[in-house]
Amino acid sequence: MSQKSILINGKIHDWTDVAVTIMGVPVSGITSINWKIDKEKELQYGSGSAPHGVGYGHMKYSCNFELTLAQAQEFEKAAHNVGKDATNYAPFLITVQYAEKKIGEGNVIEQSWDSHTVVLTDVDITSIDAGQADGNKKLTRKYTAIVGRIFFR
Numbered sequence: 001m002s003q004k005s006i007l008i009n010g011k012i013h014d015w016t017d018v019a020v021t022i023m024g025v026p027v028s029g030i031t032s033i034n035w036k037i038d039k040e041k042e043l044q045y046g047s048g049s050a051p052h053g054v055g056y057g058h059m060k061y062s063c064n065f066e067l068t069l070a071q072a073q074e075f076e077k078a079a080h081n082v083g084k085d086a087t088n089y090a091p092f093l094i095t096v097q098y099a100e101k102k103i104g105e106g107n108v109i110e111q112s113w114d115s116h117t118v119v120l121t122d123v124d125i126t127s128i129d130a131g132q133a134d135g136n137k138k139l140t141r142k143y144t145a146i147v148g149r150i151f152f153r
Helices: 069-081
Strands: 005-008 011-014 018-022 025-027 030-045 051-068 092-103 109-131 140-147 149-152
Touching (some): 051 149, 069 140
Antiparallel strands (some): 005 011, 018 025, 030 051, 109 149
């Protein structure tokens, strides 16, 4: 059974609207990808009980993606060949290109699309989870990673 849609940051997209490359290789067995940008912020206090400003800290970038078992085995093959796993890969690049269909008058989907590209640099796997979700008929492997930077084009 072929996968018909992909979940990107919680929004469903048709596979025909999405192209994902990991380490420069097109990936067809991806079932979801999410990225996150955090900025540390802390209230600054002086005299009195009310804050007087906000202090800013470092930016943090992260992502997670899920692959079918067959695609995960292909992704991890190089690491397994030397007795390691995907957490041992050097930081790599992930590129996600997708189109969002526009909703026109009368809530009808129009054929003109807005194309988006998201580039995740210095992706470094921190954890690997394998399992099967309820209602999901295939085994998947989920990867969680830290990211050096996220660019939107």
